Amino acid sequence: MKPEATGSEPARVARGSGTSAATRITYSRLCIPRKAKDDAVVGLLSLHEPLGLMEEGRDLVACFRTAASALRARSALEALGYRASLTTDIPEGDPFEVFRALARPFAVGRRFWIDPGESREAADEAPASRIALRLPASRAFGTGGHESTRLALVALEEEVQAGSRVLDAGTGSGVLALAAAGLGAAFAVGFDTDVDAVFVARENARRHSFAGRVGLFAGPIGAASGEFAIAVANMLPSELLPILPALRRRLESGGRLILSGIPADLEGHVLERARARRLRLLSRYREGSWSCLCLSPASS
Numbered sequence: 038m039k040p041e042a043t044g045s046e047p048a049r050v051a052r053g054s055g056t057s058a059a060t061r062i063t064y065s066r067l068c069i070p071r072k073a074k075d076d077a078v079v080g081l082l083s084l085h086e087p088l089g090l091m092e093e094g095r096d097l098v099a100c101f102r103t104a105a106s107a108l109r110a111r112s113a114l115e116a117l118g119y120r121a122s123l124t125t126d127i128p129e130g131d132p133f134e135v136f137r138a139l140a141r142p143f144a145v146g147r148r149f150w151i152d153p154g155e156s157r158e159a160a161d162e163a164p165a166s167r168i169a170l171r172l173p174a175s176r177a178f179g180t181g182g183h184e185s186t187r188l189a190l191v192a193l194e195e196e197v198q199a200g201s202r203v204l205d206a207g208t209g210s211g212v213l214a215l216a217a218a219g220l221g222a223a224f225a226v227g228f229d230t231d232v233d234a235v236f237v238a239r240e241n242a243r244r245h246s247f248a249g250r251v252g253l254f255a256g257p258i259g260a261a262s263g264e265f266a267i268a269v270a271n272m273l274p275s276e277l278l279p280i281l282p283a284l285r286r287r288l289e290s291g292g293r294l295i296l297s298g299i300p301a302d303l304e305g306h307v308l309e310r311a312r313a314r315r316l317r318l319l320s321r322y323r324e325g326s327w328s329c330l331c332l333s334p335a336s337s
Contacts, residue, residue, distance in 0.1 A: 064088060064100050065107035065125040069114065072097040076326045078119065080300065083273065085110035142169075146191040149216060168219040171244040172210050188322045188329035189271045189297035190216055195320075196293045196331065197222055201266035204228075204287055206258060206280065211238030211251070213269050218247040226252045228261055264289040271297040274307050285314050288334060293319070297329035304328040 072078045073092040082090060085106055087099040101107040104125040111121045142152040142163070150163035152171050163169035193213065197203065199221035205214040208227030217225040229235050235255040242248040254260065258280050268284045270277055277296060284294055294316060299307050301323065308318060308330065316332040323329070 063126045063128055064102055065104045065123065066127055067099045067101065067107050067111055067121050067123050068093070069097045069099070069119060069121045071095045072119065076300065078114070080273075081113060081117070082110055085113065145187050146194050148194050148220065149190055168216070169245075170212060170215055170219065172212055172215075172241055184324040184327040185271050185298040185329070186212060188324055188327060189213055189269055189295060191322055192295045192297070192320075192329055192331050193217055193220060193267070193269065196267055196295065198266065199223075202226075202263070202289075204261060204265040204268040204284075206268060206270040206284060207272045207276065208238050208253060209234050209271070211241045211253060213271060214238070214251050214253065215242060215245055215247075217267070217269075218250040219245070222250065222267075224250050224252065226254075226261055226265075228254050228256055228258065230255065230257060258283045258287070261287065263287075265292060267293045267295065269295040269297070273298050274300075274303050278307070278310055281310060281314060285316060285334065290334070292333065294332045295329065296332065297322075297327070299328040299330065301326050301328050304330070 067082075069075075069078055073095050075097065078097060079090060082097075082099045085101070087101050087106075087110070090097060090099050092098070099107075099110065101110065104123075107123055107125065111123050114121045142150055144167065145151055148166075148168050150167040150169045152163075152169060153173060190213070193203075193216050197217050197220040200223045201221075203214065203217035203222045203225040205211075205217070205225060205227035208214050208229045209231075211227050214225040214227035227235075227238060229238070232255045235253055238253045242251050242253065245251075265287050266289055268287050270280070270284060277298065288294060294311075296307065296311070304321075311318075311330070311332055315335045317335045318330060319333050320331045321328060322331075
């Protein structure tokens with residue numbers, strides 16, 4: 038799982054309700070009181086493959102495709118002393134429609150202007166000095182509200198050069214691939230093993246004038262060809278570390294590897310594994326309990 042959405046970045050539960058009542062898909066909802074900002078609870082829930090997480094006031098809400106998954110997550114929470122209420126068999130709809138209607142754009146770093154809502158009036162257009170990224174809240178991770186996404190965007194600001202090629206591993210909503218293209222990359226390739234995420238990313242790409250410099254596909258990293266000046270991955274270490282060797286091989290000489298989505302208490306472990314692959318640390322970024330590392334292949 039990628040780092041799950043908190044704050045202003047919910048993750049979508051459903052993309053429509055076109056099925057008949059007899060076959061309508063349902064999901065289950067787990068509410069953990071007063072834990073909206075608790076990264077330990079977010080991390081624990083991420084182990085049980087939620088469709089997404091979001092905040093409701095001070096409460097943390099997790100949605101699951103099956104009641105069985107939700108029950109397992111609740112049992113894990115209760116074993117550690119957390120309370121959680123469970124609702125099952127909820128008809129699938131689009132729980133983020135209201136969020137998109139109310140959400141307002143916000144700045145990230147020095148260059149980006151993120152809009153997680155629906156279409157805007159002219160008064161809400163991005164300032165002339167910023168790159169607008171239109172990313173309506175959806176099931177796919179990445180509208181810029183989560184610390185790990187913001188850290189990756191700030192790192193890209195520092196590393197992307199005009200004309201470079203960028204690889205976005207686990208693209209989710211496509212936010213990082215689109216950001217790289219917006220910064221002037223000649224081409225950005227984003228991939229994800231989640232087919233639904235790639236569907237969302239392609240829809241998001243159509244909202245941008247630089248979409249022609251972004252390629253998106255569903256599949257593993259082995260399907261990405263060529264070398265890249267920059268490879269970026271925003272995912273938890275459990276997903277990141279197995280593909281670290283492949284990411285290293287995709288870097289051109291002197292390239293940069295940006296790794297975000299790392300809980301601060303696991304930074305040392307990730308850095309140790311990176312150094313074992315002859316990657317050296319160039320810089321690090323931190324926000325809250327999350328870390329982002331920028332690395333480069335060590336000289337022979």
